[in-house]
Amino acid sequence: MLQTVDLDRAFHALADPTRRGMVDRLTEGPASVKELAAPLPMALPSVLKHLRVLEAGGIVMSEKAGRVRTYHIEPAALAGIEEWVTRRKAAWNRQFDRLDEYLSGQDQTPQQETRK
Amino acid sequence: MLQTVDLDRAFHALADPTRRGMVDRLTEGPASVKELAAPLPMALPSVLKHLRVLEAGGIVMSEKAGRVRTYHIEPAALAGIEEWVTRRKAAWNRQFDRLDEYLSGQDQTPQQETRK
DNA sequence: ATGTTAGTTAGCCACATGGATAACCTTTCA
DNA sequence: TGAAAGGTTATCCATGTGGCTAACTAACAT
Structure with a gap:
């Protein structure tokens, strides 16, 4: 069962259209930072911030292989x-x-x- | 169906333990501002702000009768x-x-x- | 008519959030 | 061995958020 602070972070992570869009994208399968950033009208570091918020909320996970970090949905999220x-x-x-x-x-x- | 901005507000409203606590309280039935404020370690105006956020997110509704404003859950929320x-x-x-x-x-x- | 109760408004403050640049570090590849 | 690709870090800035106190309004109650 989730603690209050986890729920805080999870709800907060989803309280933003950019981040919900990322979730939708990841619903179709894993994606790299670059792929996730491509459709977004913002600079890479801003994208990174959103991804960190999603990760802190337990909504997504990521692994880095070589120079590419790949994000995917955390199914239990x-x-x-x-x-x-x-x-x-x-x-x-x-x-x-x-x-x-x-x-x-x-x-x-x-x-x-x-x-x- | 909800617009993105509504989802933003709804998720944001729930991304706070004080506000989720208020929702829990209201689950047991309608309550006045004073009743909702009673268990909280903060001043009335702060309580009011939280209630406005919940209302903006469509989670609760309120009516004022005399000098008492009563809040209740919005069941469709x-x-x-x-x-x-x-x-x-x-x-x-x-x-x-x-x-x-x-x-x-x-x-x-x-x-x-x-x-x- | 006056005081008390229940909200409300206004203004202040510290800190978080969402965006930006610029510079940097690794990995890959010609 | 460069140089490009893919992230990452540092820093900055405007705005939003969550708390406060002080002062005010609108019902009731006596």
């Missing part, structure tokens, strides 16, 4: 986020079920909009 | 995040299936250094 999300979603649904129950026992509460 | 996550997970599972297929026809490939 989204597990922590997914767990956090689904756990809360379940809890909210229980909460809203209780609310429905409560409301159905009351008269004249003229709204349905809560569930939207 | 995590849908966008969940969709993004599960979509990628599916994609890279396919990727790793292909990789497994490939590797099962190959010799072992020696590992290089991994960034620490």
Whole structure:
């Protein structure tokens, strides 16, 4: 199970369109720094920074062979986020079920909009 | 479906333990600003800022009645995040299936250094 | 009418983030 | 042995973020 600080880093890593784009690219298979940088409108060092953020968040991994560093997805990465999300979603649904129950026992509460 | 900027804000809103704690609190039911602030080791204005970030990310909603502002979870909030996550997970599972297929026809490939 | 409660706004500060250049280190190859 | 390719490091800059205090407004309560 992930610690809070890991979740911090993972959520933060994904809170940026450039980085989510990199993730999408890596979904199609591993890629070098240069390949990842190619479509991006920024200089190499900036790309490197984004990659470090993704790596710190546990979303990607990299190995260096020769002068080429290759990045790939860390398959377990989204597990922590997914767990956090689904756990809360379940809890909210229980909460809203209780609310429905409560409301159905009351008269004249003229709204349905809560569930939207 | 969520726009990139919405995902940015949603992920960013959750990339902080204070804010995730607020979400957990709100999972048990709506709460006022004061109630949300009570357990937190920070001044009210700081709490307000966090709540604004959560609201900007679409994670919570609030209404003001009299002098009390009440916050509650926005049940649809995590849908966008969940969709993004599960979509990628599916994609890279396919990727790793292909990789497994490939590797099962190959010799072992020696590992290089991994960034620490 | 006055005081108290619950938020809110404004302004300040330290530090993090996302971008840029410039210079540098390795590895590869003609 | 160069020189090019592929990263990497150092430094800088503007802006954003998370915290604070002080001062203010808008309900209630007495």
